[in-house]
Amino acid sequence: MSxxxxxxxxxxINNDEQPALxxxxxxGRKSKSPCSVTFFLSIYDFSYEMTSMLSSEERDAMRAGVVHQRTQWMKEVAEPYLDxxxxxxxxxxxxxxxxxxIIEQVYAAGHEIVIKATRQHAALESVLFTPTDWHLLRKCPTPVLLVKNHDWPENGHIVASVHVGSEQESHQKLNQAMVEQALDLSERLNATPHLVNAYPLTPPNITVELPExxxxxxxxxxxxxxxxxxKELRQHYGLxxxxxxxxxxxxxxxxxxxVADLKAGLVILGTSGRSGLSAVFIGNTAENVIDKVDCDLLALKPEGYISPLDPNSV
Structure with a gap:
């Protein structure tokens, strides 16, 4: 259990309010062990790379100046959240x-979770431009917590979306991980965990193909x-x-x-980490849920997942 x-x-970078922080x-305040938080920003301006009139040393100095300015800004916006x-x-x-x-920083510093604020994604944008959220859901090796600008209420509700119908070992282990996350966070936040499972509709064309x-x-x-x-899953965890x-x-x-019925503050899902055309055009459950729920989303990878950006896999 993490x-x-x-x-x-x-x-x-677009707001002074930092719900992820x-x-x-x-x-961190609910942790029983010492906690450290890294407040992280990557910046880039292509115009600095195209300034041919400047030497490489001058471009480096300009970049360093921008990094310094942003660092000062981050210190200011972080001030209200310090503990x-x-x-x-x-x-x-x-x-x-x-x-x-972000993923390189995860590997370099051994972070256990990435927390990032999210927003509504226009359908066209999410298909064509693949925002950072999508990339993190697919490729980040750690759990990813996408947050919206609201508080987690004490004595609230946490929903874990389990896939109990599958007999695949990877799905069963992912179910266990999601339940354990829900129990751990519920204990920290005095929340109530709920396990939710969806099973498929009957294929509409099957009665035509098979009259009997x-x-x-x-x-x-x-x-x-x-x-x-x-029943077996809930009894295993005493729910x-x-x-x-x-x-x-x-x-x-x-x-x-x-989530709406319970007014849940958090939903926990498993994500497959797919890549290629299927990831661009089809989108998995975690991605489809983000814009449909008005709460935070914690996405977990299956056991043994290897990120395409893992430096040890190259």
């Missing part, structure tokens, strides 16, 4: 790809399988039945409804 005592917070400090019991470091680097800079197919019997059978698996839910439908719809 405790998150070495936290990387990505600064929001606020969330990191909230987690005497939490070590805060500020780091600003020059890098033309923010998500690569009974959709009601099929649906009941699938639901029964998921209910049995959910009562009323803190679990098995619903038919798309995972993103079931999750968003559960």
């Amino acid at each position: 405790i998150y005592n070495n936290i990387l917070v990505v600064a929001d 606020a969330r990191a400090m909230q987690l 005497n019991d939490i070590t805060l470091d500020i780091k600003v680097i020059w890098h033309n790809r923010p998500y690569e800079a 197919f009974d959709p009601t019997l099929y649906s009941d059978s699938v639901r029964g399988h998921h209910l049995k698996a959910m 009562p039945e009323e803190q679990t839910s098995v619903e038919q439908g798309l995972a993103e719809d079931v999750i968003s409804k559960s």
Whole structure:
């Protein structure tokens, strides 16, 4: 179970308010061990690279000046969030790809979680431009906590979206990781954990292809399988039945409804870390959920996931 005592917070360069830093400090204050937070920003301006009239030394000096200015700004915006019991470091680097800079920092400093503020993504933007959020969900080796600008309420609710219908060992281990995260964070925040599972709708074309197919019997059978698996999971962790839910439908719809009904402050999901065209055009459940829920999202990778940016995999 991760405790998150070495936290990387990505600064929001467009705002003085820093909800990600606020969330990191909230987690740090609930920690039973010493906690350190790195407040991180990568900056880049292509115009500095194209100034051919300047020498390389002069360009380096200009970049250093920009880094210094941003470092001073980060010290100012971090001031309201400081906590005497939490070590805060500020780091600003020059890098033309923010998500690569973030992941490189994760590997260099051994951070256990990345916390970043998020926002609504226009559908066209998320398909064509692949924002930093998407890259982190797919490629960051640590859990990624995407936060919105609101507080985690004490005595609130945390939703973990488990996939109990699968018999794959990787899915089962990911379920266990999500439940353990939900239990750990619920204990820290005096929150109530809830396990939510979605099972698929009956394919509409199957009755045409197989006239003897009974959709009601099929649906009941699938639901029964998921209910049995959910019972085994909740009993393993000693959770009562009323803190679990098995619903038919798309995972993103079931999750968003559960979050809204419970007024949850956090939803925990597993993410596959896919790449290539499927990741660009299809998007996985975690990505589809982000813009549908008005709460934070914690995305976990499956056990054994290797980031394409892992320096040891090259």
